[in-house]
Amino acid sequence: MQPVPSLAVPDELSALMLRVQRGDRAAFNLLVRALEGPGLRLADRTLRDRAAAEDVVQTALSRLWSMADRFDVERGSVAGWFRRIIVNLCLDGVRARRPMLAIDDALHLPSSAPDPEAQAIDTDQKVRLMAAMAQVAPRQRMALAMFHGEGLSMAEIAEALETTPKAIEGLLGRARMELKTLIMAQENEAQ
Amino acid sequence: MTSDRALEIIGAYGAKPVGWPAAERAAVLAAAAHDAAVGAALAEAGELDALLRAWAADVPVRQFDVATLLPARTIAAPQHSRVLRWASGGALAATIAAVLVIAAPNLVSGVSPLPTRIVAPLETASTDTEPLEGFALIFTPTADEEDLI
Numbered sequence: 001m002q003p004v005p006s007l008a009v010p011d012e013l014s015a016l017m018l019r020v021q022r023g024d025r026a027a028f029n030l031l032v033r034a035l036e037g038p039g040l041r042l043a044d045r046t047l048r049d050r051a052a053a054e055d056v057v058q059t060a061l062s063r064l065w066s067m068a069d070r071f072d073v074e075r076g077s078v079a080g081w082f083r084r085i086i087v088n089l090c091l092d093g094v095r096a097r098r099p100m101l102a103i104d105d106a107l108h109l110p111s112s113a114p115d116p117e118a119q120a121i122d123t124d125q126k127v128r129l130m131a132a133m134a135q136v137a138p139r140q141r142m143a144l145a146m147f148h149g150e151g152l153s154m155a156e157i158a159e160a161l162e163t164t165p166k167a168i169e170g171l172l173g174r175a176r177m178e179l180k181t182l183i184m185a186q187e188n189e190a191q
Numbered sequence: 192m193t194s195d196r197a198l199e200i201i202g203a204y205g206a207k208p209v210g211w212p213a214a215e216r217a218a219v220l221a222a223a224a225h226d227a228a229v230g231a232a233l234a235e236a237g238e239l240d241a242l243l244r245a246w247a248a249d250v251p252v253r254q255f256d257v258a259t260l261l262p263a264r265t266i267a268a269p270q271h272s273r274v275l276r277w278a279s280g281g282a283l284a285a286t287i288a289a290v291l292v293i294a295a296p297n298l299v300s301g302v303s304p305l306p307t308r309i310v311a312p313l314e315t316a317s318t319d320t321e322p323l324e325g326f327a328l329i330f331t332p333t334a335d336e337e338d339l340i
């Protein structure tokens with residue numbers, strides 16, 4: 001698995017954002033390259049819809065430029081600000097769209113595992129996880145993506161979801177417990 | 192540390208000690224070494240961690256076209272101090288007042304009160320008054336209109 005770059009490099013990115021505030025397009029280009037990947041992973045894992053996730057990231061990146069004057073480096077990092085934009089857009093999207101099918105969209109997933117048997121097991125696990133993910137709340141998926149994907153701290157996740165680190169600890173605990181239960185139920189059904 | 196708290200931490204943060212709260216890390220590791228239930232939870236959590244890391248990272252990368260991300264924006268005006276803003280507003284008001292006094296003194300000194308006219312209320316249509324009569328009270332036809340009538 002390739003290492004996942006983290007959003008948590010506030011000093012460098014915030015310095016770029018200060019240049020963006022002055023209309024520096026080269027700085028904006030660098031900022032986009034730094035934030036698009038983490039933003040896309042968060043939106044995609046939350047929404048479970050690639051096209052919708054791309055729309056969210058496009059809008060969020062665009063706001064970095066159009067609302068640049070609202071960024072205040074003393075109130076937090078640009079990465080945190082960007083995450084909050086993504087989170088809010090995702091939650092808006094979740095509210096706006098109709099419920100999606102839980103399992104049907106997770107049936108055909110590619111795997112890079114070379115051994116056919118390992119590949120079958122790997123794909124099987126992914127399918128079960130994806131199906132289970134469809135059952136947990138979007139905020140839980142967000143917290144899981146930020147913690148396990150971006151390696152963010154409880155405080156950073158709490159800032160993005162506008163709650164407390166203790167609440168995030170509970171959110172993650174419940175999410176993992178639900179996932180385990182759902183995966184086990186699928187395994188029992190398969191046997 | 193209680194077993195419940197150790198299980199709670201592993202349940203929320205997973206199996207990697209680096210992710211646990213620093214103040215509780217050593218105690219959780221000690222609990223895992225001495226408590227079979229905590230040890231089992233730690234081993235089990237590692238499997239889910241691996242799945243979740245793969246899930247979180249398994250998103251195709253895409254580069255966005257920066258040119259399309261650049262909508263028009265209004266660059267905020269430089270932020271002056273509040274005192275300067277008040278002062279500039281006051282100066283503008285004073286300038287306008289001075290121009291009015293010099294250019295149109297009558298407007299300031301020779302202002303006579305507007306003639307007041309007491310307007311008697313129109314007679315309201317009563318039950319014994321035809322609507323056309325009320326209309327005639329306020330409509331005076333011109334000569335051309337008279338011809339038409």
